[in-house]
Amino acid sequence: MSASRLAAGGSDIDRDRPLTFTFDGRRVEGFAGDTIASALLAGGQTVVGRSFKYHRPRGIWGSGVEEPNALVDVEGAAGRVPNARATTVQAADGITVRSVNASPTAENDRNAVLDRFARFLPAAFYYKTFMWPDWHLFEPRIRAMAGLGVVDSDWQPRKVSDQVNHHCDVLVVGAGPAGLAAAASAAAAGHSVVLADDGAHPGGSLRHRAGEVDGVEGKAWVEVTVAGLKGAGQLVLSDTTAFGLYDHNLVALNQRHADGRPDTLWRVRPRRIVLATGAIERPVPFANNDLPGILSADAALSYLRRHGVLVGREVVVATNNDSAYEPALALAAAGASVTVVDCRRDGGAQAKTRIRVLAGRTVAAARGRSAVQGVLLDEGTTLAADCVLISGGWTPTVHLFSQAKGKLAWSDQLAAFIPGEAIGEIAVAGAVAGTVSLSDALASGAAAPGDFGSSSPAPRGTGTEATLGVVSLWPKPKARGRVWVDYQSDVTARDVELAARENFVSVEHLKRYTTLGMATDQGKTSNLNGLALLADITGRGIPDVGTTTYRPPFTPVPFASLAGSRRGSMHVPVRRLPLEANHRRAGGVFQEYGGWLRPAYYGGGEADASIQEEARRARQSVALFDGSTLGKIEVIGPRAAEFVDFIYYNTMSTLKPGHCRYGFMLSENGVVFDDGVLVRLDEHRFIVSCSSSHVAAVHARLEEWRQDRFGRDAVYIHNATAQYATLTVSGPNARQVMEALDLGVALDDASLPHMAVAAGRFAGDEVRIARVSFTGDRSYEISIRADRAEALWARMQQEGRAFDAVLLGLESLMILRAEKGYIVIGKDTDGTTMPHDLGVAGPRTKRADEFVGRRSLFTEAANGTDRNRLVGLAVREGEAPLATGAHGVEKRDGRLRSIGFVTSSYQSPALGRPVALALIERGPARHGETIDVQHLGVVRQATIVAPCALDPEGRRLHA
Amino acid sequence: MQLFPCPFCGPREESEFQYGGEAGNLRPDRDVTAERWADYLHMRDNPKGPTREIWVHMTCGEFFAMSRDSVNHKVSGSSVLGDVEHGR
Numbered sequence A: 001m002s003a004s005r006l007a008a009g010g011s012d013i014d015r016d017r018p019l020t021f022t023f024d025g026r027r028v029e030g031f032a033g034d035t036i037a038s039a040l041l042a043g044g045q046t047v048v049g050r051s052f053k054y055h056r057p058r059g060i061w062g063s064g065v066e067e068p069n070a071l072v073d074v075e076g077a078a079g080r081v082p083n084a085r086a087t088t089v090q091a092a093d094g095i096t097v098r099s100v101n102a103s104p105t106a107e108n109d110r111n112a113v114l115d116r117f118a119r120f121l122p123a124a125f126y127y128k129t130f131m132w133p134d135w136h137l138f139e140p141r142i143r144a145m146a147g148l149g150v151v152d153s154d155w156q157p158r159k160v161s162d163q164v165n166h167h168c169d170v171l172v173v174g175a176g177p178a179g180l181a182a183a184a185s186a187a188a189a190g191h192s193v194v195l196a197d198d199g200a201h202p203g204g205s206l207r208h209r210a211g212e213v214d215g216v217e218g219k220a221w222v223e224v225t226v227a228g229l230k231g232a233g234q235l236v237l238s239d240t241t242a243f244g245l246y247d248h249n250l251v252a253l254n255q256r257h258a259d260g261r262p263d264t265l266w267r268v269r270p271r272r273i274v275l276a277t278g279a280i281e282r283p284v285p286f287a288n289n290d291l292p293g294i295l296s297a298d299a300a301l302s303y304l305r306r307h308g309v310l311v312g313r314e315v316v317v318a319t320n321n322d323s324a325y326e327p328a329l330a331l332a333a334a335g336a337s338v339t340v341v342d343c344r345r346d347g348g349a350q351a352k353t354r355i356r357v358l359a360g361r362t363v364a365a366a367r368g369r370s371a372v373q374g375v376l377l378d379e380g381t382t383l384a385a386d387c388v389l390i391s392g393g394w395t396p397t398v399h400l401f402s403q404a405k406g407k408l409a410w411s412d413q414l415a416a417f418i419p420g421e422a423i424g425e426i427a428v429a430g431a432v433a434g435t436v437s438l439s440d441a442l443a444s445g446a447a448a449p450g451d452f453g454s455s456s457p458a459p460r461g462t463g464t465e466a467t468l469g470v471v472s473l474w475p476k477p478k479a480r481g482r483v484w485v486d487y488q489s490d491v492t493a494r495d496v497e498l499a500a501r502e503n504f505v506s507v508e509h510l511k512r513y514t515t516l517g518m519a520t521d522q523g524k525t526s527n528l529n530g531l532a533l534l535a536d537i538t539g540r541g542i543p544d545v546g547t548t549t550y551r552p553p554f555t556p557v558p559f560a561s562l563a564g565s566r567r568g569s570m571h572v573p574v575r576r577l578p579l580e581a582n583h584r585r586a587g588g589v590f591q592e593y594g595g596w597l598r599p600a601y602y603g604g605g606e607a608d609a610s611i612q613e614e615a616r617r618a619r620q621s622v623a624l625f626d627g628s629t630l631g632k633i634e635v636i637g638p639r640a641a642e643f644v645d646f647i648y649y650n651t652m653s654t655l656k657p658g659h660c661r662y663g664f665m666l667s668e669n670g671v672v673f674d675d676g677v678l679v680r681l682d683e684h685r686f687i688v689s690c691s692s693s694h695v696a697a698v699h700a701r702l703e704e705w706r707q708d709r710f711g712r713d714a715v716y717i718h719n720a721t722a723q724y725a726t727l728t729v730s731g732p733n734a735r736q737v738m739e740a741l742d743l744g745v746a747l748d749d750a751s752l753p754h755m756a757v758a759a760g761r762f763a764g765d766e767v768r769i770a771r772v773s774f775t776g777d778r779s780y781e782i783s784i785r786a787d788r789a790e791a792l793w794a795r796m797q798q799e800g801r802a803f804d805a806v807l808l809g810l811e812s813l814m815i816l817r818a819e820k821g822y823i824v825i826g827k828d829t830d831g832t833t834m835p836h837d838l839g840v841a842g843p844r845t846k847r848a849d850e851f852v853g854r855r856s857l858f859t860e861a862a863n864g865t866d867r868n869r870l871v872g873l874a875v876r877e878g879e880a881p882l883a884t885g886a887h888g889v890e891k892r893d894g895r896l897r898s899i900g901f902v903t904s905s906y907q908s909p910a911l912g913r914p915v916a917l918a919l920i921e922r923g924p925a926r927h928g929e930t931i932d933v934q935h936l937g938v939v940r941q942a943t944i945v946a947p948c949a950l951d952p953e954g955r956r957l958h959a
Numbered sequence B: 001m002q003l004f005p006c007p008f009c010g011p012r013e014e015s016e017f018q019y020g021g022e023a024g025n026l027r028p029d030r031d032v033t034a035e036r037w038a039d040y041l042h043m044r045d046n047p048k049g050p051t052r053e054i055w056v057h058m059t060c061g062e063f064f065a066m067s068r069d070s071v072n073h074k075v076s077g078s079s080v081l082g083d084v085e086h087g088r
Ligand SMILES: [Zn+2]
Pocket: B006, B007, B008, B009, B010, B057, B059, B060, B061, B062
């Protein structure tokens, strides 16, 4: 191939603005307006990549999104983009471009030797060969050999991708003649329009194909039309690919920016969608049709007219249709020697006087090693060539239409699938709809907006109109040599034949067996040739074979664009305590617990030692703990008492105002869903104090039952969790610290007994004091407005100093509650645990009224005697704690089986030995029994005991 | 991304909603057979085509009934829960 830049011409480039970049370390010169591909061609770079499987040398094939070969890693202002199509990325000064799947360079690739073994590497070779002993043994090496671009694992965005939600009346995808006519018609009717095009400039085929609209030269008409749209305030987006069409008219677009900004994601919801997505030129099947220097005829014309690049000097054009003649004539006029090989006997009649046409002939094979050097014709003669243009007809870009579940129809006239029956407010126009002439494209565009269009006459083509006259020229079975069907995933006609022979005759099976159409280009150039070949082999018509399913995205979209700002800490934002800064100053080490960022322990010391020390000191004198994450959901209204009775497993309506009660909430299947304390403030007002990580779910469940069963005006529910901080004082000296806080509340046990609630004041603010305990020691929870919590916390620490108060992190609290056998739902329970499994059987047997989940507590499964039930486990003297998750095991009929598992396990500093909770089959009936506990192959013994290991009489609650 | 019409807020994206179940799955009386209770808990019609379902709009917290087509995802309407859905 001897591509070169001509001395003049190229409508897209600005010869006054030269630029340079490197490709595989080599310096490449270009101009502003060049794509990486056009600059590489102008610089004579023939081999730009290596194929996926065989590492065959590959050159540039197309000039747009269809490009199967020229994938490159681009390092520029926006960081590194892997697997970019060189045909759609604008060249820029100073960027570094590397070929993919090639080392050290595309031209000298050390894996090129693979191609010599090609006949031993048919479709599915790797799957068939590397089955034994295990595919995963070979996978890393094979993947390393087969990979494409290199992802920069240290990549960080310099800026976050913008994401724009937009509504409009009409969205037009594609700014070729049909799309422009559609946009102009909708705009003229006064509707809001978005016109999006994936090229750098609007115009589509009018940018490089001859055309005249309403007496004006095509490109001038494009300029005027676009200026008119912009002037009317319509949105015209270039470098913007509509990659997905989703339910209810949502279209997703990815916009690229030449200035280094990250891509922008657009979510557009138009009332009507016009798809003017054009068509893609198909390759012509012949042996070695993948050699560098063989490219799409339309692409060659585009490089000539838009970039002033002549792709070859000695050019053979292989075709089956009329559209190849404009490129052939244009390249001849630019100085190339051109021969057209037209498979039609009457092909090229009008061009014969100007160029050499071999009608009724086909190319059988291309010659050359790392670049094309000539072709062998079907009758045996050879032609020398440094470039072969191929034009096998046009495949309408039906992807978005098909994503919208539109059905396709086969057109014999076009030898292609075109959109069938219209669907909803989605119209197609131009080449995607099967039009050939400019006038037809414009007319179909102007009509496409339907009710959103204007009634003024459509623009008309006034020059020579294009014709197609395409005949079928599909790959044939048993052809000589290697005929490439899919360039990007290296699928040949023989692979398709092999698949059919092995009975993969469904098109979806063919795709997966051979990987035809599964590469990053999704088979834009290859699918139809593959289908046609399969149809031939299996004796079916092409429409009977059908197409594979089209799915988004149309082209690869960067994850950064899809993610937008939802990345890193913004991906799933953590909830933060009002007093986080105070805890950090006190040396709090934070971890996430159920979505909340909370102090795990305090102090910079070793974690285990710090946690043990906190738990030890908490039992000695007094501990302070931030429990602000506890749920505080208010239930208010005339039927509130009836409501909480229905919601809870335990009867709650008998609770006296000023008191609280511990209870379970069940799911309708009888499984314990949450536990916690219910506070009754007055006759009609309760506060549901649920698990920290469960607040949203409990709130949703309360709302559901309220709306479903009680009515909106009978009960009112308000989630006040975030409004209050809850600070806890616990331990033998808790009352002394509370006295010192001077909250205006009588703290003697007669006035404020265990499970009672009182209202007090701190620095002028009302506080709620609840005497409840999760440690087993005398405890007080003080709830205060979140924005006033800091002063109270400071005062608590100040008054606590006299009592050697310790700050409790969540980890030491877990030890304290486990010593007492207090459970954490979801940790000490699973998706089968019912209340009687936790030793709370009273309401099940005594309650006569209805509550959530009641019926499920009396099923055969619920009555079963071998249920897993909560117990404690004691290890032998001097042994370490059991592993959480370890299974109790026993032998039955010679087989080892699980009889439950350890749910919580800690070293207890107060007891000087480990404590553990477990769910064990028939647990409570087996107290005193020693069982085997297995973890990672090690079996230990543990004795089943009561869950409560410390102070079973509960004296410390009142101490 | 589908658009669902919340009867209280108007059209909103589907990510704001959660499915609440098929409409008409009324909670049985307390002393039903285990089979009837299992039906209520587990058995669903899962119709192909027109459906009537309960959804909740998480951002306003309101449950409502929505009619839509499970094949082509067309939504034909939504309504505040009435006596039928409440089993009254
Ligand atoms: Zn709503």
